[in-house]
Amino acid sequence: MSIGPAGSASGTAHTDITQPPVVRIRGGAVAYAGQRVLSDVHLDVVPGDVVALLGPNGSGKSTLVRAILGLVPLSSGSLELFGTPITRQRDRARIGYVPQRHTVGGGVPATVEEIVASGRLARRPLLMPWLGSADRGVVTDAIATVGLAEKAHAQISTLSGGQQRRALIARALAGEPDLLVMDEPFAGVDVANQEILTRTLTKLTSTGVTLLIVTHEIGPIAALVRRTVVLGHGRVAYDGPPTPSVLRRFAGADPDPHSPPAPEPGDSFGIVG
Numbered sequence: 001m002s003i004g005p006a007g008s009a010s011g012t013a014h015t016d017i018t019q020p021p022v023v024r025i026r027g028g029a030v031a032y033a034g035q036r037v038l039s040d041v042h043l044d045v046v047p048g049d050v051v052a053l054l055g056p057n058g059s060g061k062s063t064l065v066r067a068i069l070g071l072v073p074l075s076s077g078s079l080e081l082f083g084t085p086i087t088r089q090r091d092r093a094r095i096g097y098v099p100q101r102h103t104v105g106g107g108v109p110a111t112v113e114e115i116v117a118s119g120r121l122a123r124r125p126l127l128m129p130w131l132g133s134a135d136r137g138v139v140t141d142a143i144a145t146v147g148l149a150e151k152a153h154a155q156i157s158t159l160s161g162g163q164q165r166r167a168l169i170a171r172a173l174a175g176e177p178d179l180l181v182m183d184e185p186f187a188g189v190d191v192a193n194q195e196i197l198t199r200t201l202t203k204l205t206s207t208g209v210t211l212l213i214v215t216h217e218i219g220p221i222a223a224l225v226r227r228t229v230v231l232g233h234g235r236v237a238y239d240g241p242p243t244p245s246v247l248r249r250f251a252g253a254d255p256d257p258h259s260p261p262a263p264e265p266g267d268s269f270g271i272v273g
């Protein structure tokens with residue numbers, strides 16, 4: 001994300017710019033087998049931000065998320081989370097992650113409650129991993145937040161794909177994250193479940209959780225997103241508010257999604273990258 005006019009667009013009444021950025025990347029690059037897929041990424045996400053990470057297939061969105069989660073190293077540049085360099089980052093529990101998967105795979109039978117409770121373990125001390133009553137309360141709340149209270153004791157495999165997505169979000173919420181990263185939360189989710197998800201995310205933003213959402217379908221969360229970061233060919237092509245042109249582009253209407261979105265009259269954003 002650029003620093004400057006576009007970056008400062010995130011400093012809305014809902015964000016807290018007095019705290020260190022939740023994510024700060026300077027000149028970030030990632031390479032797979034020597035092949036660069038991210039270059040010169042600058043990104044500041046401040047507490048309370050709601051950021052949609054957009055861009056065409058292969059532009060580097062998931063790679064950027066993986067770098068933020070510490071799953072792939074930067075080949076150059078720096079990354080800080082909550083004001084601490086990633087290399088010294090110990091408190092992974094502050095980040096909740098909902099991966100790009102439609103469902104919870106079969107295999108081991110587990111109830112919704114058990115799946116969600118597994119998301120609480122990261123908050124427990126290593127030597128006392130069992131959940132106490134306070135932890136159980138958090139798990140119950142997380143299940144209720146995503147509207148699955150009535151399914152808490154159901155086998156996860158009996159839930160629809162959309163309900164399973166909500167269970168995965170509840171699992172992330174059970175860790176009471178300060179940053180929730182979601183990769184394509186709406187993919188393969190029917191309209192009814194999208195609406196519940198949107199309500200859940202709206203509720204979360206009111207509690208101050210920072211959201212970073214990778215999506216090709218900004219539609220359901222258009223009203224929620226305060227800032228869009230568009231990647232093109234591994235670089236930040238645009239960083240700013242979700243203008244009509246950005247939304248149109250990423251609703252799939254543009255024939256060349258790799259080129260930066262054109263400003264429209266009244267747009268206050270700058271094109272970077």
Ligand SMILES: Nc1ncnc2c1ncn2[C@@H]1O[C@H](COP(=O)(O)OP(=O)(O)OP(=O)(O)O)[C@@H](O)[C@H]1O
Nearest residue numbers: 032033037055056057058059060061062063064231
């Ligand atoms: N593990 C990997 N090894 C080698 N190349 C990879 C690996 N993962 C991703 N890539 C390549 O890196 C580039 C960026 O991929 P990435 O998955 O980050 O893009 P994306 O924007 O998330 O795409 P999509 O929207 O399709 O999910 C692509 O060219 C991809 O082929």
